[in-house]
Amino acid sequence: MSKSDKNVNLSNPQKSDFENLVKMNMKKAYYIALGFLGSHDLAMDASQEAFIKAYKNFNKFDKSKNFFTWYYKILKNHCLNIIRNIKNKKEDNYIEIKNISENPLDNIEQKEQIKLLEDALEKLSFEKREIIILKEFEEKSYLEITELLNIPLGSVMSRLFYARKELGKILLKEMI
Amino acid sequence: MNDRTLYLIEKYIDNSLTKEESVELEKIINNSPEIKKDIEEQKKVREVLSKMKLKDPSKEVWDGYWLDIYNRLERGIAWIAISLGLLVIFGYSSYEFVQSIIKDTHMPQFVKISLGVFFFGLLVLIWSLLREKFKTSKNDNYKEIQR
Numbered sequence: 001m002s003k004s005d006k007n008v009n010l011s012n013p014q015k016s017d018f019e020n021l022v023k024m025n026m027k028k029a030y031y032i033a034l035g036f037l038g039s040h041d042l043a044m045d046a047s048q049e050a051f052i053k054a055y056k057n058f059n060k061f062d063k064s065k066n067f068f069t070w071y072y073k074i075l076k077n078h079c080l081n082i083i084r085n086i087k088n089k090k091e092d093n094y095i096e097i098k099n100i101s102e103n104p105l106d107n108i109e110q111k112e113q114i115k116l117l118e119d120a121l122e123k124l125s126f127e128k129r130e131i132i133i134l135k136e137f138e139e140k141s142y143l144e145i146t147e148l149l150n151i152p153l154g155s156v157m158s159r160l161f162y163a164r165k166e167l168g169k170i171l172l173k174e175m176i
Numbered sequence: 177m178n179d180r181t182l183y184l185i186e187k188y189i190d191n192s193l194t195k196e197e198s199v200e201l202e203k204i205i206n207n208s209p210e211i212k213k214d215i216e217e218q219k220k221v222r223e224v225l226s227k228m229k230l231k232d233p234s235k236e237v238w239d240g241y242w243l244d245i246y247n248r249l250e251r252g253i254a255w256i257a258i259s260l261g262l263l264v265i266f267g268y269s270s271y272e273f274v275q276s277i278i279k280d281t282h283m284p285q286f287v288k289i290s291l292g293v294f295f296f297g298l299l300v301l302i303w304s305l306l307r308e309k310f311k312t313s314k315n316d317n318y319k320e321i322q323r
Contacts, residue, residue, distance in 0.1 A: 019242055026241050031230045040233060048245050055249060096231045117228060136225040142190075154179050157186040161218065164189075168221040 018058070022051050025068050028138065029075055035133030036079040036126070038094045038118065046082055050075040072148050080126065094118065120170040128163035135160055181211065189218050270295065 029050065033043035054061070054071050061070050095118055097110045121129055134140045134148065145156045184201040187193045193201065205212045274295065277288055 015246075019246070022242050022245060026238065030233070030241075034230050040231070044233075044237065044241075044244075048241070048248065051245050052248055052252070055245075094231050095228050098227055098229050113224070114228070117224065132225070136222070137228070137230050142186075154183065158179065158182045161182050161186055164218050164221045165214070168217045171221065171224060172217065 018055055021067055025071060026051075028068065029071065031138060032072070032133060033075060033079055034094055035121075035137055036076075036129065037082060038122065040094065042082060042086070043094075046078050047075060050078045053078070066147065069147050076130070083126065116171060120167055123170055124163065124166060127159065128166060131156070131159045131163050132167065177211070177214075185211070185215055185218065188215065189222055 026047065029047040030043055033047045033050075034040065037043050037046060050071065053074050057074075061067070093111075093114060095114050097114065100107070100110070121132065124132070130149075131145065134145050140148070142153055142156050146153050149156065151159075181201075181204055184193065184197055184204065187197060188201055205215065274291075277283060277291055280288075
């Protein structure tokens with residue numbers, strides 16, 4: 001059970017307990033879904049639908065474990081189903097620059113960089129995109145990623161290395 | 177590239193190398209220009225990614241997030257109740273309708289048989305749909321999700 005989960009009564013959860021779980025995890029859930037699906041509407045819908053599935057299957061959740069780790073598997077499966085069913089329905093610019101420049105010329109360049117990065121991420125396999133989203137955008141630690149993906153630390157590191165390498169191949173020619 | 181080298185590179189990129197690991201990586205880099213090139217490439221990609229973030233939705237989106245889930249759950253329950261109610265009403269009406277036809281002495285025999293065939297077809301259709309739904313639910317991936 002994570003520190004944040006301890007504030008919630010998981011042994012006999014009421015709607016208000018589940019509401020707290022949703023509120024504690026909704027942003028992480030949304031951003032991960034956004035990284036996977038590249039669309040605000042799809043990410044919103046997928047993350048909410050995954051919470052509903054989690055609620056309906058709550059009796060299967062091992063209460064001694066971390067809720068988000070369990071929820072993540074539901075979310076990932078749901079996003080994979082969406083990706084399988086809805087091809088090329090990505091909306092532009094689901095990524096933005098952290099510090100937006102006030103110089104209009106820089107701004108144009110930044111917009112181009114965003115577009116290139118979004119296209120490059122789209123070209124990665126789901127596995128590689130997943131690890132980039134978790135590490136680079138969601139800033140998860142290696143240990144958190146091992147728990148979420150249920151793979152050893154070494155695999156996390158090598159997957160990250162090869163994901164960046166492939167992303168680099170696509171990006172370096174254009175951006176750097 | 178071996179696992180140890182990958183581990184060291186990843187820790188270097190993440191700025192979490194210990195002194196001993198730094199020395200170890202330096203030795204590896206000095207012996208392999210290829211690895212040095214890989215590291216430079218990884219650093220550049222990391223630099224690009226560090227400038228970016230996923231777009232934030234508006235504050236209202238977060239305010240309404242739980243309410244959306246609650247509404248969907250509530251509507252799910254409502255739909256189940258409506259479906260059950262309709263099923264009972266439909267079943268009872270069908271029973272009464274069939275009874276009235278059987279008792280109706282003025283209705284020609286062929287009409288009674290046609291109605292019988294029609295209702296039989298309807299029952300088979302409902303049964304087939306329910307069986308398909310049950311099978312889909314049995315193979316639902318989410319049912320396996322458990323830790």
